Amino acid sequence: MIEGAVQLNRFGLERRRTWPAVALAIAVFLPALFWTQWNKAVPGEAEVAPGTVLTLSATGPPETGSFGRIRLTIPADGSGWRTATGRNRQSTVVLVHGSVWLETHAMAGVDDFGVLFDRQSRDLGNEDPAMFTTGKERYTSPTGLTGYRGTLTGERYGGTLYVLGRGDVAAVVVTRAPLGRLDGEALTIEQILATLEVV
Numbered sequence: 001m002i003e004g005a006v007q008l009n010r011f012g013l014e015r016r017r018t019w020p021a022v023a024l025a026i027a028v029f030l031p032a033l034f035w036t037q038w039n040k041a042v043p044g045e046a047e048v049a050p051g052t053v054l055t056l057s058a059t060g061p062p063e064t065g066s067f068g069r070i071r072l073t074i075p076a077d078g079s080g081w082r083t084a085t086g087r088n089r090q091s092t093v094v095l096v097h098g099s100v101w102l103e104t105h106a107m108a109g110v111d112d113f114g115v116l117f118d119r120q121s122r123d124l125g126n127e128d129p130a131m132f133t134t135g136k137e138r139y140t141s142p143t144g145l146t147g148y149r150g151t152l153t154g155e156r157y158g159g160t161l162y163v164l165g166r167g168d169v170a171a172v173v174v175t176r177a178p179l180g181r182l183d184g185e186a187l188t189i190e191q192i193l194a195t196l197e198v199v
Contacts, residue, residue: 048074048082050077051073051075055070056070056071056106060168066168068108068167069199070197072193075191081095092104103174103175105171105173106169107165108168116170117148117150121150130154131159132153132154136148137150147164148163159174160174
């Protein structure tokens with residue numbers, strides 16, 4: 001197809017028909033360029049070695065001047081975890097283990113962890129597929145972070161929502177998996193949560 005486009009393009013230029021030649025070149029090469037860029041944007045996964053320490057940074061609203069870091073560690077015996085590279089940012093990391101996702105987001109300038117929990121619950125309920133939060137309860141992590149935990153339930157997925165922190169710095173942690181799959185990873189997830197710190 002490209003060879004034919006080149007021949008037609010040359011034919012158009014030789015007959016001083018510049019615009020049809022340009023239009024034909026765009027019609028041929030623009031989809032190819034778009035496809036190449038799209039492939040680069042598709043999220044991938046990269047393996048995370050056991051013992052890897054991940055640090056997330058968060059900046060609050062300018063008027064608060066708040067800044068904080070959240071740190072978590074992949075357990076030494078927690079092999080098989082990967083990061084969803086297309087979704088990671090300075091303040092967010094998504095860890096994948098088979099069909100289990102664990103997303104951690106760092107936030108600063110938080111006035112009330114309970115209000116933040118409720119807002120995150122609403123956001124998850126508005127996602128597609130929607131997940132609804134039940135059983136909001138107070139929770140303290142092994143590292144002393146305090147906040148709230150709730151159970152997430154959807155049509156085909158389940159999980160847990162955590163909002164934990166210290167001061168005005170919070171970690172929002174969402175675990176999700178197809179129904180019935182999360183229990184098998186519960187111990188590893190708890191081990192990761194046990195390393196969660198505000199630094």
